[in-house]
């Protein structure tokens with residue numbers, strides 16, 4: 104019962120074909136002309152004309168009345184400040200208009216009231232109408248290999264839950280909330296203040312529509328209690344360090360029949376002694392000797408998805424060379440990554456006399472390494 108809602112959506116001046124600065128005489132003249140033109144008596148059986156006639160009458164009802172016109176102008180004035188109103192901004196919901204995910208009743212200082220239809224977010228704090236449960240955040244530490252493979256695990260969190268004693272009703276077991284006598288269970292009352300007749304949340308029941316006469320002793324009527332619980336979560340394969348996973352409807356309990364919030368799990372992945380990760384690729388560094396790098400060799404390396412693979416290292420492979428094992432990385436929606444194997448030539452740090460002799464013999468047999476390009 105808030106006909107004024109239409110004021111945000113309809114341009115009554117446009118309907119009457121007048122300007123909003125026009126004097127009332129001109130508005131009346133325009134209205135009479137249109138009313139005559141589209142009057143049902145003059146257009147028997149013409150539904151479109153009848154619609155138009157109703158539209159014109161509704162428009163003149165407002166802007167043809169000096170007081171109402173003033174109020175209408177004020178409401179229109181508020182529109183652009185909020186980024187404009189219009190049907191494209193979402194239809195009238197139970198809790199008023201939606202704008203950018205919020206609730207326009209916030210914007211209008213509660214003209215429309217929250218009532219039973221109050222949505223989550225900023226509009227949820229008012230009254231005892233349904234309130235969305237809190238979004239929760241939990242941290243999860245995973246070993247590298249579990250993050251790669253995906254895992255089902257349990258999280259222990261403490262949050263608002265429906266009270267076990269009263270099953271969330273807030274009423275003492277054996278009793279039931281009774282309908283509010285002030286608002287008749289509607290949760291809202293029409294507030295006629297001359298200008299507006301918006302409905303506001305019922306003060307007697309706080310917008311819930313019901314009153315608890317015998318509150319539950321455990322939750323004192325809130326229907327909610329904080330308690331620890333275990334949440335089973337399925338972490339998808341390939342989750343990366345720092346990733347935030349949203350588990351819909353696993354957060355805190357809503358109040359007064361409001362929806363459950365979400366649970367956000369922040370994943371911390373511990374490093375692995377063998378594997379690293381770069382985007383969807385897995386990485387690995389494998390040591391090789393100078394002789395292996397020089398003469399070529401075969402390397403057998405593990406993968407995270409099963410069988411080992413053997414890499415052919417050709418003769419003359421420089422230290423730091425990367426070998427790609429296709430498709431052995433992290434499987435993502437679009438593509439599966441690769442395993443990138445970096446070979447690193449190991450330089451001995453201690454030598455026996457025999458080893459030193461051998462290296463010196465090698466050095467003598469090899470051409471000197473050129474550093475001429477340094478120009479020194």
Ligand SMILES: [Zn+2]
Pocket residue numbers: 266267268269270271272273274319320321322323324325326327
């Ligand atoms: Zn309770």
Ligand SMILES: [Zn+2]
Pocket residue numbers: 283284285286287288289290291305306307308309310311312313
């Ligand atoms: Zn009430």
